[in-house]
Amino acid sequence: MNTEKNILLVEDNPDDEALTLRAFRKNKIANPVVVARDGVEALDYLFGRGQHADREHWELPAVVLLDLKLPKVDGLEVLERLRLDRRTRLLPVVVLTSSREERDLAEAYRLGANSYIRKPVDFNCFLDTVGQLGNYWLKLNEQSYQ
């Protein structure tokens, strides 16, 4: 069980951020959520550098929820860099995005995404989605820590 571990939410839209956090709350997911608002911030957090360089008790999150359309470094590039690094090679990454473009899907899986979820417009559907997502990645899924 990963109920204490962090969740990294990479999301640049404050509305989406607020709604996602709300969905976590509604689904009673208590894990701390760290929000990165662009690709660089996400990478800095994960690799413990930049503003996160002096972070104590450096630990990887239980899961990364990654939007694709991001300022500076976009989601797919973040994913690619994570998979190239030994430390984050096996880190669960769920792509959570508005896009349903086939090329985004294919590219995300090719680069090693663990899951690809499209954010529904209907908030109730979104709630359901986030609930299932948390349940799966935080409770059901067994993770390798190699």
Place this chain on the structure above:
Amino acid sequence: MKLKYKFNLLALGVLIVVGVAISIAGVFTIERLAYSMNRKLMESEVVHLVEQIRSAHKVLTESGVASVDSYVHKAQTDILEEYRDYRFGHTGQLLIFGQPGSSQLLPQLLKNHDLDTLCLDEIVQTGRGFRECSHGKEKRFVYYASFPAWHWVVLLSVDKAEMLVERNAFLSQVALILLVGLACGLLAFVWFTGGIVAPVQLLSEAALAISHGDWDKTLPQSTAVDEVGDLTRAFSQMSEHLSAAQRDLEKQAKVLQNTNTRLHLEISEHQQAQREIYQLNLELEQRVLERTAQLKAANEELEAFAYSVSHDLRAPLRSIDGFSQALLDDYGARLDAEGLEFLQRVRRASQRMAQLIDDLLNLSRITRGEMVRAPVDLSRLAALVAEDLRQAEPQRQVEIVIQSQVQAEGDARLLRVVMENLLGNAWKFTSRCDHARIEFGRSDKLPSGRGGQPGNRAFFVRDNGAGFDPAYADKLFGVFQRLHRAEDFPGTGIGLATVQRIIHRHGGQVWADGEVGIGANFYFAL
């Protein structure tokens, strides 16, 4: 040198050589003959005379009076008398004279006795013989014999010229013959050159002219019945045939030349046309390239637009919906029923817009994606779609009739979208029927225009649902066109537009007929 002159010289040379040889041989022969004949004649005359003298002397001797001068004289006188008028030829002279020192010399018989004395001396000494003596200016042949008992010498001389008369006559005859022969030879030559060489020469000239292409040269004619005549006629005939053939050839050559010129012209026109076509092709290719590049750019732009629509337009909608829900959840208690209803409307509108965006994206994806034509089992497709519909609304009782073995040729993915839309529409618009019935199959109807071949019968989807007013049939396929109110039958008005776009991409036609409350028939042909 021409053949004619060669013949000429040859004939003359031969004639002359033969003539001269014959003459020389003839002269010698005749001369020899004349000599021997005269000699024999003269000898026999002289011997005959001597025999007469001897017999006279014999008579005298037998009578015993051979030494009696009167008897001897008498006998001698008789003989002399007998030969007084003796003639031999024209110039022959008979001489009987006594040897010098004899008493019985008979000088009266010596006529023109002016023979060489030297010659006479020799004659007297030898007794008998034949020789040539000069007599003044002329030469004379002499045959002589002596009769020693009487001391007589008998001598017959003939002018040499007379002996040569025969030879000269022969010579003149030979000359005459030669002349005649020469004339004959000349005539023969003239005949030969005229009859053989000249025609042959004419033939050779004509052949030369023909070989130089001069067909207008007059051909040699001949009426001769010999080989040359035959040859000439054969040659003339051959030349005429050749000339005719040549004229024929020239005519054909002219025709060929005309054809050639025309072909040349056609070829150059063809080449010009080809160049133009090539030029046009180049231009066309250039334009296609440009247009393709433009299309590609437009497509890329459209794709970027679609991407941004799918991503960016949905985000605000999510916010609208999400915060409306948050409002409902957190502050619902403070709102009255109308306020709650308004918020629900906001949520419905945003969800509907999200649906519209998705449908639009689907529509544009259909237009953009690559198309793969292959045989497609439409019956199976229809069955699959029907199964999906039944699973989505298992409570509904709908009779779905699908004709088996309906085959089409097209893109399976796109045709599935067509079937989904048409069957989905039928499913939707029969939702208020008691005995809903949907049919799929192949009709007897043909599309209009170029696609209207017998093999291209249209497929149909028929339902007994709400139907539509036929007056609006042409509006059915427009984007966002709807003939029903959303509260009656939900929808964005994009499904049939999508169907039409797919059918058009296949080069086919789609049309519909129907009646309000009775049902609708949708036809499509690929």
